[in-house]
Amino acid sequence: MTKPRTLFDKIWDSHVILEKPGGDALLHIDRNFVHEGSFHAFGALAKEGRSVRKPRQTFAVADHYVPTVGRERGVDGAEDADARHMIRLLEENCRVNQVAHFGIDDARQGIVHVIGPELGITQPGLTITCGDSHTSTHGALGAYAFGTGASQLKQILATQCLWLKRPKTLQVVVNGALGSQVTGKDIVLAIIAKIGTAGATGHVIEFAGSAIRGLTVEGRLTVCNMAIEAGGRAGMIAPDDAVYQYLHGREYAPKDADWDRALAQWRTLPTDDGARFDRSVTLDATKLEPMLTWGTSPEEALPVSGHIPDPKTLGDPNQRAHAIQALAYMDLKPGMALTDIRIDRAFIGSCTNGRIEDLRAAAAVLKGRKSMIPAWVSPGSTALKAQAEAEGLDRIFLDAGVEWRASGCSSCAAMNGDTVPAGLRCASTSNRNFEGRQGKGARTHLMSPAMAAAAMITGHVTDVRKLLAGGV
Amino acid sequence: MKPFTTLTAIAAPIDMANIDTDRIIPVRFLRKLRSAEAGYQGYLFHDVRFDNAGQEKPDFVLNKPAFRHAGIIVAGANFGCGSSREGAVYALLDYGIRAVIAPSFGDIHYANELQNGMLPVTLPEEICRGLRDQLQSNPGATLAIDLPTQTVTDTEGTAHPFTIDPVYKERLLKGLDDIGLVLEQLPGIESFENNYHAERPWLA
Numbered sequence: 001m002t003k004p005r006t007l008f009d010k011i012w013d014s015h016v017i018l019e020k021p022g023g024d025a026l027l028h029i030d031r032n033f034v035h036e037g038s039f040h041a042f043g044a045l046a047k048e049g050r051s052v053r054k055p056r057q058t059f060a061v062a063d064h065y066v067p068t069v070g071r072e073r074g075v076d077g078a079e080d081a082d083a084r085h086m087i088r089l090l091e092e093n094c095r096v097n098q099v100a101h102f103g104i105d106d107a108r109q110g111i112v113h114v115i116g117p118e119l120g121i122t123q124p125g126l127t128i129t130c131g132d133s134h135t136s137t138h139g140a141l142g143a144y145a146f147g148t149g150a151s152q153l154k155q156i157l158a159t160q161c162l163w164l165k166r167p168k169t170l171q172v173v174v175n176g177a178l179g180s181q182v183t184g185k186d187i188v189l190a191i192i193a194k195i196g197t198a199g200a201t202g203h204v205i206e207f208a209g210s211a212i213r214g215l216t217v218e219g220r221l222t223v224c225n226m227a228i229e230a231g232g233r234a235g236m237i238a239p240d241d242a243v244y245q246y247l248h249g250r251e252y253a254p255k256d257a258d259w260d261r262a263l264a265q266w267r268t269l270p271t272d273d274g275a276r277f278d279r280s281v282t283l284d285a286t287k288l289e290p291m292l293t294w295g296t297s298p299e300e301a302l303p304v305s306g307h308i309p310d311p312k313t314l315g316d317p318n319q320r321a322h323a324i325q326a327l328a329y330m331d332l333k334p335g336m337a338l339t340d341i342r343i344d345r346a347f348i349g350s351c352t353n354g355r356i357e358d359l360r361a362a363a364a365v366l367k368g369r370k371s372m373i374p375a376w377v378s379p380g381s382t383a384l385k386a387q388a389e390a391e392g393l394d395r396i397f398l399d400a401g402v403e404w405r406a407s408g409c410s411s412c413a414a415m416n417g418d419t420v421p422a423g424l425r426c427a428s429t430s431n432r433n434f435e436g437r438q439g440k441g442a443r444t445h446l447m448s449p450a451m452a453a454a455a456m457i458t459g460h461v462t463d464v465r466k467l468l469a470g471g472v
Numbered sequence: 473m474k475p476f477t478t479l480t481a482i483a484a485p486i487d488m489a490n491i492d493t494d495r496i497i498p499v500r501f502l503r504k505l506r507s508a509e510a511g512y513q514g515y516l517f518h519d520v521r522f523d524n525a526g527q528e529k530p531d532f533v534l535n536k537p538a539f540r541h542a543g544i545i546v547a548g549a550n551f552g553c554g555s556s557r558e559g560a561v562y563a564l565l566d567y568g569i570r571a572v573i574a575p576s577f578g579d580i581h582y583a584n585e586l587q588n589g590m591l592p593v594t595l596p597e598e599i600c601r602g603l604r605d606q607l608q609s610n611p612g613a614t615l616a617i618d619l620p621t622q623t624v625t626d627t628e629g630t631a632h633p634f635t636i637d638p639v640y641k642e643r644l645l646k647g648l649d650d651i652g653l654v655l656e657q658l659p660g661i662e663s664f665e666n667n668y669h670a671e672r673p674w675l676a
Contacts, residue, residue: 014668017657017660017661017664018657018660020639022637022638022639023639024639026654026657026661028661028664028665028668030675037502037557040506040558040559048651050651056676065503082503083503085503086503123675126675131556132555132556133554133555133556133580146580147556147580148556148580148583149556149557149558149561149580149581149583149584149587150558150584151558151584151587151588151650152583152584152587152650154651155650155651155654158651158654159651159654159655159661160661160665161654161661163650163653163654165637165639167579197490197550197553198490198549198550198553198576198578201550201576201577201578201579202579228554231550231553231578231579233579254674255674258673258674261672262672262674265671265672297490297492318489318490318548318549319489321487321488321489321548322488322489322490325488413499414499415499415500415502415503432492432494432554432555434492434494434495434554435494435495435519436494436495436498436519437494437499440498440519
């Protein structure tokens with residue numbers, strides 16, 4: 001009998017080309033994604049006189065620098081000359097290297113971590129890389145997906161492989177039924193609050209348990225997206241029928257006989273009974289509430305019914321020091337109810353929460369109501385934008401006074417000019433609340449799309465469950 | 473890649489955990505081209521190092537006269553967490569920082585330092601705190617890092633041993649290039665790919 005293996009073990013083992021003494025493995029990379037920020041890697045490659053070894057395995061998309069308004073003008077719609085240059089430079093690097101490119105005008109354009117699954121480029125069992133830390137997102141389909149810096153990206157472009165040390169494994173089991181308005185975002189924020197932003201450093205996280213299996217593919221993508229916010233090298237979830245149904249018929253998914261063959265292989269991927277993880281953590285889904293962050297680290301998150309903690313009560317000196325600094329930056333006082341936090345702006349979108357289910361959840365809250373604050377929605381992809389418009393969601397947002405914008409990273413990366421003014425508070429469905437992340441001096445509160453929509457209506461942090469029940 | 477063997481340099485203490493890469497280099501500078509003439513040193517820790525008028529904030533450690541020429545940073549746990557931006561390493565290197573000592577590092581940033589010939593030194597929390605205390609009491613003091621013997625010698629002459637993966641150590645000592653190491657293996661790679669894609673023709 002063979003030794004029981006985890007999902008991660010199976011993918012790792014099938015991709016090791018060779019191993020050196022000391023445990024350094026040369027890993028085959030199935031799929032690599034690039035975006036405008038990848039110019040350093042392309043530049044270094046050209047400088048060394050190298051070319052892309054396997055152009056068919058790399059896919060490019062303009063997302064980080066694309067404007068979310070004025071898109072009918074294409075690249076010229078970007079007000080900033082540097083951004084126009086970055087978008088054109090990607091196109092040029094792809095042309096020279098014969099890499100498939102979904103440019104600003106392409107119907108397949110969108111955020112790299114949204115379009116990968118959407119086009120069926122992301123599949124179970126694959127190794128997937130991108131020069132972006134949120135590459136962990138793709139693991140929701142049962143892939144081993146991780147971000148790299150420019151040097152490792154250059155290596156992947158030049159060789160289609162990567163020297164890696166085998167990471168450790170952490171199993172996070174979330175069991176039980178989720179309450180109303182408790183989503184993948186709330187699960188992952190609760191996990192990060194529990195284990196910390198360095199809780200999974202050096203580990204690949206496999207999310208498991210009935211609450212994870214019960215999530216849609218979209219919800220799973222949100223959970224794996226933020227594995228990096230717990231320090232994880234990657235996040236992954238065992239593929240199942242929900243994933244196979246999601247992938248079937250997508251542009252790059254295998255077809256006909258290949259589909260049957262792929263499916264048979266994918267079905268062997270889930271973790272075997274009795275497989276060993278280096279660590280394990282459990283979470284009771286029945287106890288979860290809608291969550292939000294109050295500080296400047298994703299681990300500084302609490303249920304919406306909570307109060308701002310007093311740093312003095314925090315046992316860990318690092319956490320205490322961080323909380324003091326965070327409260328000063330966020331201009332918040334210990335003991336304050338989270339629902340008393342005023343909100344000035346709201347943003348729905350990003351690779352974390354820019355998918356159709358997220359747009360539907362926010363629209364369901366906003367329907368027939370008005371936003372009190374400036375707010376905008378940037379769908380995760382151009383195709384999703386069209387789908388949402390076919391469903392009439394754009395009308396709901398516009399009627400509520402919310403801007404309906406084009407697709408890109410927008411105010412999550414805040415590279416394209418979609419910044420939050422200094423001192424203002426943004427209810428954001430994105431993934432990072434670091435100081436200055438959404439703009440110099442901007443204050444970010446991370447939450448789910450439904451919670452961000454609830455904050456739009458009241459102008460302060462609001463328990464969406466109470467709002468919908470008429471209690472706010 | 474420039475090899476790393478030993479480094480004796482002024483060390484700057486930053487008494488903070490979870491220093492994320494957005495703090496090391498704000499996103500708006502990532503679009504900048506980097507060349508020998510135009511380095512990334514001016515962007516390092518930009519928004520905590522400079523005020524809105526672009527003037528140095530006197531309280532920030534690297535703005536204090538004793539630490540301006542630091543070559544080492546001693547920080548809190550989880551240094552370099554967050555975004556994968558290699559610009560964080562470019563900013564550190566171009567400023568003149570060749571080693572960071574911390575209790576732990578963000579995984580991607582750790583790899584990025586190694587890829588650029590920087591040495592991330594992992595030492596226990598209490599030793600890092602002790603080093604920072606020494607450096608606060610003796611501004612401008614140097615630490616000595618010796619990679620072959622894997623030690624950091626503090627301002628009092630005590631040597632603290634650190635561990636590093638032997639593979640990373642060898643690459644740093646020799647300044648080896650990963651791509652060169654891969655291309656030596658090309659026949660094995662091609663044979664792997666042929667077998668792999670024979671089983672999965674839709675991925676080829």
